[in-house]
Amino acid sequence: MKILFLDQSSQLGGAELCLLDLAQYYRKSCLVCTFSAGPFPQRLIQENIAVEVLAQKSLQFQKQSGIAQAAKSLGQLWPLIWQVSRLSAQYDCIYANTQKALVVGAIASLLSRKPLVYHLHDILSAEHFSALSRRIIVTCANQAVLVIANSQASRSAFVSAGGRAARVQVVYNGFDLDAAPRRAKRSRSQIRSNLGFTDQFVVGHFSRLSSWKGQHVLLDALKLCPPQVCAVLVGDALFGEKDYAMQLQQQVKDLELDNRVKFLGFRSDIPELMSACDLITHTSTVSEPFGRVIVEGMLSDRPVVAAAAGGALEIIEPGQTGWLSSPGDSAKLAEIITLVYRNPELASAIAKQAQAVAKERFNLSVINAQIDDLLKVSISHQPPSSLHHNNNGSACEDESRRQ
Numbered sequence: 001m002k003i004l005f006l007d008q009s010s011q012l013g014g015a016e017l018c019l020l021d022l023a024q025y026y027r028k029s030c031l032v033c034t035f036s037a038g039p040f041p042q043r044l045i046q047e048n049i050a051v052e053v054l055a056q057k058s059l060q061f062q063k064q065s066g067i068a069q070a071a072k073s074l075g076q077l078w079p080l081i082w083q084v085s086r087l088s089a090q091y092d093c094i095y096a097n098t099q100k101a102l103v104v105g106a107i108a109s110l111l112s113r114k115p116l117v118y119h120l121h122d123i124l125s126a127e128h129f130s131a132l133s134r135r136i137i138v139t140c141a142n143q144a145v146l147v148i149a150n151s152q153a154s155r156s157a158f159v160s161a162g163g164r165a166a167r168v169q170v171v172y173n174g175f176d177l178d179a180a181p182r183r184a185k186r187s188r189s190q191i192r193s194n195l196g197f198t199d200q201f202v203v204g205h206f207s208r209l210s211s212w213k214g215q216h217v218l219l220d221a222l223k224l225c226p227p228q229v230c231a232v233l234v235g236d237a238l239f240g241e242k243d244y245a246m247q248l249q250q251q252v253k254d255l256e257l258d259n260r261v262k263f264l265g266f267r268s269d270i271p272e273l274m275s276a277c278d279l280i281t282h283t284s285t286v287s288e289p290f291g292r293v294i295v296e297g298m299l300s301d302r303p304v305v306a307a308a309a310g311g312a313l314e315i316i317e318p319g320q321t322g323w324l325s326s327p328g329d330s331a332k333l334a335e336i337i338t339l340v341y342r343n344p345e346l347a348s349a350i351a352k353q354a355q356a357v358a359k360e361r362f363n364l365s366v367i368n369a370q371i372d373d374l375l376k377v378s379i380s381h382q383p384p385s386s387l388h389h390n391n392n393g394s395a396c397e398d399e400s401r402r403q
Contacts, residue, residue, distance in 0.1 A: 001026070001376065002029045002091045003026050003031075003093055003375070004030070004090075004095065004114075005032040005095045005097060006032075006095065006096045006098075007032065007034050007035070007097040007098050008035045008036075008099070009035075009038075009098060010036040010037055010038025010039065010040050011040055012043060013208070013238070014121065014173075015098055016040045017292065018097075018119070018121065018150070018292075019097045021174060021364055021368070022368060023044065023049045024047060024049065025368040025372070027048065030049070031050045031051070031090075031091070032044050032049060032051045033051070033052050033053075033083075035054055035080065035100065035101070035104075036055055041053055054079075054080050054083050055079070077103065077107075080104045081104050081107045085107075085111040089112060091114065093115040093145075093375065094109050094114050095117045095119065096117070096119070096144075097119045099133070099136075102140045103136060105118075105140075106141075106144075115144075116144040117147075117148070118141045118146070119147075119150070120141070120148065120154050120155075120158055121289055121290070123154055123287050123310060124137060124157045124160075124161045124163075125157050137161075138158070138163050142162075142164050146169065146374060147163065147167045148168075148169055148374065150171070150172060151290050151314055152311075153289060153310040153311050154170075154290070154310075155168050169374055171367060171370050171371055171374070172314075173362065173367070174362055174367025174368060175296065175362050175364050176364045177359055188275050188276050196262070197232075197276075200230045201226075201230065201278045202231070202232060202276065202277045203229060203277065204234065204276075204277035204281065204302075205231060205235075205280075206234045206235060206274070206280070207234075208236060208237065209233070209235055209236060209237040210241050211244050211285070212284060212286050214284050214307065217328055217330050217333060218231060218330075219257065221330040222257055222261065223257065223334075225334050228341070229260070229337060229341055230261065231261050231262070232262045232264055232273070232277070233248070233261065233263050234264045234265075234270070235264075235265070235266065249263070270296065271296075271300060274302055275301070278340070278347075279304070279340050280297030280302045280303070280304045281305050281306075281333070281337075282297075282305070282306035283307055283325075284309070284310075284312075284327060285307070285328045287310030287327075290310075290315075291310070291311045291315060295315060298315075298321065298351075298354040298357070298358035299358050299359065300355075301355045303322060303323075303340055303347040303348075304323070305322060305323040305324070305325055305333065305337070306322060307326075307327040307328075312324065320353060321353055321354035321357050321358075323336045323339075
């Protein structure tokens with residue numbers, strides 16, 4: 001199958017990492033089009049995946065934009081639509097991986113008469129999107145022959161916003177189970193020594209620096225934990241969020257945590273860094289569509305505590321494969337961190353169980369095969385060969401497995 005992938009971002013966010021994995025699966029028969037140059041297209045080139053950058057300037061329309069900003073973006077859209085419509089003649093479908101890509105892909109699909117597929121990586125709620133943005137996304141997505149949602153939470157929000165339930169299938173993100181062992185070049189003790197942490201209990205937070213990702217919640221919690229508990233914040237401010245990064249630096253000073261917190265910025269050695277931590281935290285203050293870092297922590301054989309909202313509720317079974325804390329509740333988070341710190345044997349047992357579950361549920365080869373089957377069914381209208389669907393539109397997973 002020949003697929004024309006579209007993605008608006010030049011950065012390596014969660015949606016782009018998911019697309020990277022899928023594009024590798026279709027390496028010989030796909031083209032990935034991005035709307036601007038940057039780390040993401042560069043990474044695609046490194047992986048020998050065909051890529052074309054369609055524009056040099058990012059689209060100005062944002063998730064919270066209104067009608068005026070949308071009108072200003074039209075001038076940028078038409079050249080992209082024309083290029084995608086022209087390129088799609090060589091492919092079986094247009095596969096939009098982000099919201100702006102969806103708008104471009106939907107109109108190009110009408111012009112070229114090529115099937116449209118949309119991979120939904122977001123929760124369409126007022127917390128994340130303006131009313132206009134939600135209306136545009138749903139209108140365009142309802143034109144697609146298939147909408148792939150990355151969680152039940154994403155699917156439910158899409159349907160509540162007016163999306164066609166019959167077109168949506170839930171397929172969780174997949175992960176390369178051999179990636180961490182393959183990339184590990186240093187021992188856990190070496191990494192901790194390089195970080196300046198040896199005997200301390202290290203809590204890791206892996207996300208871009210953004211207020212809704214909740215790094216400030218972890219810092220507040222850290223102040224309530226025993227002094228042996230330290231933290232590393234891995235990630236940078238990507239989308240105009242430099243002010244928040246500065247706020248975090250000031251918060252560390254105000255809480256007198258200078259010797260207990262390290263900002264590591266963007267890093268490519270995530271599996272190694274996770275292995276050096278004693279606990280992985282996910283602290284989003286609003287519902288997360290999926291939560292890649294949660295699964296990455298589980299696969300790294302590290303205990304995980306996550307914010308109890310959105311996709312996290314479908315990944316973690318409290319007390320069995322990790323812990324859940326109310327979003328924004330720093331006191332509860334501190335309580336869980338302290339519990340893990342004081343009960344290493346319990347934490348280790350839960351981490352082992354979580355790793356086994358994650359390997360079974362989020363195997364990349366299985367996930368890619370599920371998506372491939374869905375695409376074949378949706379585009380050719382042939383009966384599925386390996387998928388079994390339950391009543392709420394989920395692909396190939398028993399309802400008893402859902403949390």
